[in-house]
Amino acid sequence: xxxxxxxxxxxxxxxxxxxxxxxxxxxxxxxxxxxxxxxxxxxxxxxxxxxxxxxxxxxxxxxxxxxxxxxxxxxxxxxxxxxxxxxxxxxxxxxxxxxxxxxxxxxxxxxxxxxxxxxxxxxxxxxxxxxxxxxxxxxxxxxxxxxxxxxxxxxxxxxxxxxxxxxxxxxxxxxxxxxxxxxxxxxxxxxxxxxxxxxxxxxxxxxxxxxxxxxxxxxxxxxxxxxxxxxxxxxxxxxxxxxxxxxxxxxxxxxxxxxxxxxxxxxxxxxxxxxxxxxxxxx
Amino acid sequence: xxxxxxxxxxxxxxxxxxxxxxxxxxxxxxxxxxxxxxxxxxxxxxxxxxxxxxxxxxxxxxxxxxxxxxxxxxxxxxxxxxxxxxxxxxxxxxxxxxxxxxxxxxxxxxxxxxxxxxxxxxxxxxxxxxxxxxxxxxxxxxxxxxxxxxxxxxxxxxxxxxxxxxxxxxxxxxxxxxxxxxxxxxxxxxxxxxxxxxxxxxxxxxxxxxxxxxxxxxxxxxxxxxxxxxxxxxxxxxxxxxxxxxxxxxxxxxxxxxxxxxxxxxxxxxxxxxxxxxxxxxx
Numbered sequence: 001x002x003x004x005x006x007x008x009x010x011x012x013x014x015x016x017x018x019x020x021x022x023x024x025x026x027x028x029x030x031x032x033x034x035x036x037x038x039x040x041x042x043x044x045x046x047x048x049x050x051x052x053x054x055x056x057x058x059x060x061x062x063x064x065x066x067x068x069x070x071x072x073x074x075x076x077x078x079x080x081x082x083x084x085x086x087x088x089x090x091x092x093x094x095x096x097x098x099x100x101x102x103x104x105x106x107x108x109x110x111x112x113x114x115x116x117x118x119x120x121x122x123x124x125x126x127x128x129x130x131x132x133x134x135x136x137x138x139x140x141x142x143x144x145x146x147x148x149x150x151x152x153x154x155x156x157x158x159x160x161x162x163x164x165x166x167x168x169x170x171x172x173x174x175x176x177x178x179x180x181x182x183x184x185x186x187x188x189x190x191x192x193x194x195x196x197x198x199x200x201x202x203x204x205x206x207x208x209x210x211x212x213x214x215x216x217x218x219x220x221x222x223x224x225x226x227x228x229x230x231x232x233x234x235x236x237x238x239x240x241x242x243x244x245x246x247x248x249x250x251x252x253x254x255x256x257x258x259x260x261x262x263x264x265x266x267x268x269x270x271x272x273x274x275x276x277x278x279x280x281x282x283x
Numbered sequence: 284x285x286x287x288x289x290x291x292x293x294x295x296x297x298x299x300x301x302x303x304x305x306x307x308x309x310x311x312x313x314x315x316x317x318x319x320x321x322x323x324x325x326x327x328x329x330x331x332x333x334x335x336x337x338x339x340x341x342x343x344x345x346x347x348x349x350x351x352x353x354x355x356x357x358x359x360x361x362x363x364x365x366x367x368x369x370x371x372x373x374x375x376x377x378x379x380x381x382x383x384x385x386x387x388x389x390x391x392x393x394x395x396x397x398x399x400x401x402x403x404x405x406x407x408x409x410x411x412x413x414x415x416x417x418x419x420x421x422x423x424x425x426x427x428x429x430x431x432x433x434x435x436x437x438x439x440x441x442x443x444x445x446x447x448x449x450x451x452x453x454x455x456x457x458x459x460x461x462x463x464x465x466x467x468x469x470x471x472x473x474x475x476x477x478x479x480x481x482x483x484x485x486x487x488x489x490x491x492x493x494x495x496x497x498x499x500x501x502x503x504x505x506x507x508x509x510x511x512x513x514x515x516x517x518x519x520x521x522x523x524x525x526x527x528x529x530x531x532x533x534x535x536x537x538x539x540x541x542x543x544x545x546x547x548x549x550x551x552x553x554x555x556x557x558x559x560x561x562x563x564x565x566x
Contacts, residue, residue, distance in 0.1 A: 018538070019307070020303075020526070021304055022302065022303040022305075022545075023301060023302050024301045026301065110564040112564060125480070125481035196480075197479075197480045197565045198407070198558050199518060199556050200518060200557065200558050201499070201517050201521065203486075203522050204522060233485070234476070234485055234486070235479070235483065235486045236484070236529065238484065238486050239526065242521065242522040243303070243305075243522065246522045246546065255301070262305075263529065274483065280480075281393040281480070
């Protein structure tokens with residue numbers, strides 16, 4: 001679309017959003033530990049011929065945040081616990097990876113040959129604690145001097161990428177730094193791909209939020225005929241995360257940052273989207 | 284955005300989507316039983332200053348399809364079964380509504396004071412069989428001569444809106460008719476708002492699909508570093524449904540049709556997104 005038009009979304013009534021524009025930013029390099037994400041994002045905005053506008057929402061893939069923050073773990077440094085070794089008899093995964101999954105989790109919900117469903121320490125119920133073995137760039141990681149076997153004889157497969165320590169704080173940090181450097185206050189959502197209990201395929205969900213309404217409360221709003229409205233809450237940040245995911249691609253496309261224009265946003269955090277344990281019907 | 288630009292998405296390489304435009308069509312009247320949805324949509328496209336382009340995806344809210352197809356049921360014509368009356372002791376809902384929920388379902392998964400989680404006859408695991416009491420227009424429905432009490436003393440609350448009989452077929456029909464009348468082949472997704480097992484808030488999901496890839500299979504695709512890719516499937520049509528839901532609003536905004544441009548779509552159906560019972564870890 002070239003530079004995104006701002007006039008219409010700016011002039012539209014605040015209560016009604018009629019247009020959304022999303023652009024996957026180009027020119028983002030492989031992200032490595034210690035990289036300055038804010039600098040990378042601002043360069044990509046310019047590279048894409050865009051300009052940040054107040055009210056924009058930036059959706060950032062979890063992977064690049066995890067990489068920048070050094071959440072890449074060498075499995076050869078991990079000694080599996082008894083529980084991990086036991087699970088490895090059911091789950092066809094490396095016991096060291098299972099150990100990492102357990103360390104990142106507060107509860108194991110289900111175990112099957114190909115997946116462990118856990119409650120992540122951040123509250124998300126998800127597969128394998130969100131730990132990823134793909135798309136990890138090893139070129140700047142020192143090879144440790146540990147004599148343990150590679151998974152599949154593949155050096156890269158020795159590394160696992162964990163979720164960021166505190167995704168909401170990471171979004172807040174990116175938002176704050178972008179505001180410092182550009183003067184523009186935009187919302188930031190960190191997205192990840194989650195499976196669902198009863199539906200095939202993963203979808204983008206929001207695991208970190210700053211400056212965006214995560215959960216929209218519709219209680220008391222009238223429906224089209226003026227009656228009280230019955231659905232009470234909408235997972236807005238998850239819908240934003242899913243929309244961005246359509247552009248990010250999942251494999252070799254390498255488009256980890258999406259700029260969205262046209263939303264009227266409030267504020268919230270990813271925890272708003274986590275169902276309290278006591279309201280859980282399926283655990 | 285005014286008329287959506289087509290040049291960039293048309294010239295972009297097929298494998299990489301960089302831009303998405305979504306516009307909620309204006310000028311859509313209250314939909315009533317028997318209405319011609321295709322005519323309404325084409326008028327709304329013109330009213331919005333847009334033009335359909337091959338490859339566009341039209342996202343249509345379930346409610347207007349259900350209304351057009353006469354899926355509005357007068358609760359006063361429903362006699363609750365023994366099971367419905369029994370459930371009404373736990374669930375704070377009208378027993379006739381519970382009866383409808385049971386009739387629309389193949390299995391009851393969970394029951395709580397405010398919700399019944401069922402497997403809908405269409406395969407979706409969802410709350411209350413997707414039956415809606417809000418946003419039903421009664422102005423063209425003859426008042427039946429049945430002397431039963433109103434729910435809440437509210438005449439409108441006597442009506443429940445069921446999901447369409449066959450949402451995939453409805454999408455196919457809309458797609459076919461739009462092609463007949465406009466010559467343009469576009470994808471059609473019917474969306475609805477579903478809750479999730481472990482997350483707060485509803486999100487848009489695809490309950491009907493035609494001319495759009497519902498589930499993208501990533502197996503065998505290389506990741507950024509050329510390794511085999513581990514996430515196998517992405518629920519693309521659900522992400523489309525969520526993106527559109529951001530614009531539709533949920534209460535009195537009345538924007539039930541969204542046009543999306545920029546996707547490179549395949550083909551699929553809503554059933555692709557339903558996890559087979561034997562793969563279900565949570566039932």
